[in-house]
Amino acid sequence: MALPDSPASPATRQAKRPMARYFLTNEFGLAALIVLFAVLFGVTAQGFLSPFNLFALGRTASINIMIGLAMMVVIVTGGLNLALGAIGVCAAIFCGFLIQDAGLAWPLAIVLALALGAALGSINGWITVRSGLHSFIITLATMSIFFGAMIFLTRAQSYRGLPPELTSFGRIKIVEIVSPLLVVTVVVALLLAYLYRLTALGREMLAAGAKAEAAELSGVRVGRVFIICHMLSGAIAAVAALMLTARNGAAIPSMAGQLGQDWLLPAFLAPVLGGTLLTGGRVSVLGTCLGAFLVTMLTSGLLLMQIGEFWIQSFLGLLLLAAVLIDKSRRMLLDRSKLS
Amino acid sequence: MSPGLSRIVRTDWFGPFVIALAAIAIVAAFNPSFLSPLNIQVLLLAISINALIAFSQMSIIAIGQMNLSVGAIGGLVAISFAGMMEVWGFPAPVAATLALALGLVCGLLNGLVIAWTGISAFIITLASLSLYKGINLGITQAQPFYGVLDAVKAFGQTNVLGPIPWLAVPTAIVALLLWYMFNRLPVGRFILAVGGNQHAAELSGISVGFTVTVAHAISGLLAGLAGILLVARLQIGQPTIGDDWLILSFAAPVIGGAVLAGGHVSIPATLLGVVIVAIITQALVLFNIDPYLVQVVLGFLILGAVGLNRFREARLERPAGRI
Numbered sequence: 001m002a003l004p005d006s007p008a009s010p011a012t013r014q015a016k017r018p019m020a021r022y023f024l025t026n027e028f029g030l031a032a033l034i035v036l037f038a039v040l041f042g043v044t045a046q047g048f049l050s051p052f053n054l055f056a057l058g059r060t061a062s063i064n065i066m067i068g069l070a071m072m073v074v075i076v077t078g079g080l081n082l083a084l085g086a087i088g089v090c091a092a093i094f095c096g097f098l099i100q101d102a103g104l105a106w107p108l109a110i111v112l113a114l115a116l117g118a119a120l121g122s123i124n125g126w127i128t129v130r131s132g133l134h135s136f137i138i139t140l141a142t143m144s145i146f147f148g149a150m151i152f153l154t155r156a157q158s159y160r161g162l163p164p165e166l167t168s169f170g171r172i173k174i175v176e177i178v179s180p181l182l183v184v185t186v187v188v189a190l191l192l193a194y195l196y197r198l199t200a201l202g203r204e205m206l207a208a209g210a211k212a213e214a215a216e217l218s219g220v221r222v223g224r225v226f227i228i229c230h231m232l233s234g235a236i237a238a239v240a241a242l243m244l245t246a247r248n249g250a251a252i253p254s255m256a257g258q259l260g261q262d263w264l265l266p267a268f269l270a271p272v273l274g275g276t277l278l279t280g281g282r283v284s285v286l287g288t289c290l291g292a293f294l295v296t297m298l299t300s301g302l303l304l305m306q307i308g309e310f311w312i313q314s315f316l317g318l319l320l321l322a323a324v325l326i327d328k329s330r331r332m333l334l335d336r337s338k339l340s
Numbered sequence: 341m342s343p344g345l346s347r348i349v350r351t352d353w354f355g356p357f358v359i360a361l362a363a364i365a366i367v368a369a370f371n372p373s374f375l376s377p378l379n380i381q382v383l384l385l386a387i388s389i390n391a392l393i394a395f396s397q398m399s400i401i402a403i404g405q406m407n408l409s410v411g412a413i414g415g416l417v418a419i420s421f422a423g424m425m426e427v428w429g430f431p432a433p434v435a436a437t438l439a440l441a442l443g444l445v446c447g448l449l450n451g452l453v454i455a456w457t458g459i460s461a462f463i464i465t466l467a468s469l470s471l472y473k474g475i476n477l478g479i480t481q482a483q484p485f486y487g488v489l490d491a492v493k494a495f496g497q498t499n500v501l502g503p504i505p506w507l508a509v510p511t512a513i514v515a516l517l518l519w520y521m522f523n524r525l526p527v528g529r530f531i532l533a534v535g536g537n538q539h540a541a542e543l544s545g546i547s548v549g550f551t552v553t554v555a556h557a558i559s560g561l562l563a564g565l566a567g568i569l570l571v572a573r574l575q576i577g578q579p580t581i582g583d584d585w586l587i588l589s590f591a592a593p594v595i596g597g598a599v600l601a602g603g604h605v606s607i608p609a610t611l612l613g614v615v616i617v618a619i620i621t622q623a624l625v626l627f628n629i630d631p632y633l634v635q636v637v638l639g640f641l642i643l644g645a646v647g648l649n650r651f652r653e654a655r656l657e658r659p660a661g662r663i
Contacts, residue, residue, distance in 0.1 A: 002504045017394065037404070044583060051490065054586075080462075095492070127643070131647060131650060132650070133600075133646055133650060134600070135408065136462070137594070137600055137642065137646050138643070138644065138646075140586070140587065140590055141638075141639040141640070141642035141643045141646075142639060142640050142643075143587075143634070143639070144635045144639030144642070145635070145636050145639030145640060145643075146639075147638050148632060148634070148635025148636035148637075148638075148639065150632060150634045151635070152630055152632040152633050156632070186637065258583050258584055259584075259586075259587070259635070261583075264466065265466065265469075265470050268463065268466055272463065278460060278462075278463065292611070308475065308478060309480040310477035310478045310481055310482065311474055311475075311477075312474065312475075313470050313471075313473055313474030313477060314470065314472075314475050314478060315473075315476025316470050316472050316474070317467045317468060317469065317470030317471030317473075317474060318471060319468070320463070320467035320470065321453070321467040321468075321471070322467065323465055324457070324459050324464070324467075325457060325459075328457060328459065
């Protein structure tokens with residue numbers, strides 16, 4: 001069940017040609033691809049650059065970025081969180097229940113829903129750390145448990161009586177094309193970047209993910225750090241689901257598919273495209289954001305070009321395949337340029 | 341204890357066997373209709389198909405990897421099988437053969453890409469899950485194929501002998517063939533060797549790439565067979581076939597005691613894992629407990645089983661350390 005290790009992160013080593021290294025970074029490649037496809041779709045697809053489409057694009061991208069970030073914070077540990085869709089839906093339904101049936105004020109309901117997401121995430125983390133098993137099998141099991149329990153308790157009912165403050169949040173525009181959801185995402189991404197770059201906890205997460213034994217010997221409490229990573233993942237997944245609820249105007253149990261499985265592909269696409277190492281120890285918040293944005297833009301552009309909505313999923317699968325292959329050859333190229 | 345008995349107690353299928361017997365006894369004591377021929381037939385139908393899904397995942401667990409695309413391959417094969425009969429008017433055996441070949445090719449592609457690139461099976465099969473499911477939806481436009489031939493429908497509905505349905509026959513044959521392969525054939529031993537220690541296997545002259553590819557091809561073939569049998573049972577080619585196989589495919593091998601790190605699998609134990617899952621699912625229905633709870637129970641079963649396996653491994657390791 002171990003994910004095969006890939007070569008150590010090239011960013012940490014001394015590069016002989018800094019310019020070449022800069023152009024070979026994932027972030028640069030992604031930004032170039034985004035510009036390229038924006039021009040391509042702007043020319044070929046009718047209405048791609050219309051204010052409405054840009055607004056819709058930003059709104060969808062903000063949710064996809066959040067899903068990618070929720071997975072990224074666990075990939076840091078070298079693990080993964082298959083349950084993030086289930087956790088997100090549980091939190092959104094809980095929020096709907098608190099507002100509609102328990103009659104709580106909506107800000108309080110949102111805080112409690114986020115707390116539920118964090119709590120479910122920390123259950124994942126706690127079991128993973130205590131059992132010493134790979135988080136794959138643990139979160140596979142908890143995904144089934146969380147989702148099944150939520151469906152059992154709510155009888156698969158949707159909560160549609162949300163207050164207008166919440167539902168209008170997903171509809172209003174700040175300046176023509178910017179959704180407030182995008183602002184939420186940018187704030188979360190900046191906080192994460194701050195966490196990984198400038199706080200001791202963030203550095204400990206990276207160290208523990210890169211080499212748990214070494215980090216443990218240097219005084220990092222690896223188990224506790226891993227649990228915090230899973231907790232963070234649950235909380236971010238809850239934010240993503242609440243944003244989706246605001247956009248849909250209702251909390252729907254099927255909004256992430258069967259057991260929340262529909263979120264798995266965007267969740268892995270964004271960090272993998274963005275150059276986060278699956279074995280842990282290296283993240284790129286910017287890369288994850290750009291990766292998710294590229295995926296959203298490609299989906300939107302292809303839909304506008306009427307490629308056929310049912311083929312989109314195949315296309316995203318091929319994209320993931322292409323991304324890992326390109327990543328592999330890029331790393332081989334970097335290694336070779338270092339040797340010569 | 342006599343030596344023969346103690347050998348049986350130490351086999352890996354003994355634990356699941358006792359649990360399965362106990363579960364049958366408890367459920368039958370509370371509800372005698374559990375052992376009625378009709379109920380046994382329903383149980384066997386579920387077991388026949390779920391066993392193939394479990395075997396498909398088990399072949400990959402054997403090499404210490406995972407295959408997320410089991411359900412997607414099963415679904416694609418299922419709709420191709422039904423589609424070839426409805427749209428092209430192929431006779432059932434031809435359609436079944438071609439559809440199985442498609443399953444084999446899907447698995448082969450997974451294996452080739454994993455072996456060739458060395459990228460983790462998780463990511464590759466996540467990508468191919470999306471690819472195969474997308475092709476499925478692209479072909480069907482999310483509409484089922486209804487034109488399943490009467491011969492296939494009859495195959496899915498009739499019994500061979502007493503309460504044993506025809507659908508159990510392919511599964512029984514597959515179980516025997518798999519047992520033979522893992523215990524007697526070189527390729528089966530290669531798969532277990534690679535799963536146990538890939539580096540050691542490579543140094544002993546086993547081609548790891550070839551072995552990984554073969555394991556994935558077998559997995560694709562078995563997932564495809566499960567899809568075809570499910571079409572015979574449901575009587576239509578549903579595009580949603582396979583959507584809920586992921587948990588199921590891991591539950592049975594894990595409950596049967598498969599070590600997720602690879603190198604050790606047991607056909608009878610996996611089969612008993614399927615039986616235990618089927619009995620519990622059936623019991624929830626018989627006792628009028630909410631069917632939604634099946635997911636919760638399956639999740640706890642997986643957690644309990646991996647915990648137990650871990651405990652057993654730790655106990656097995658301890659005496660070895662003392663020597």
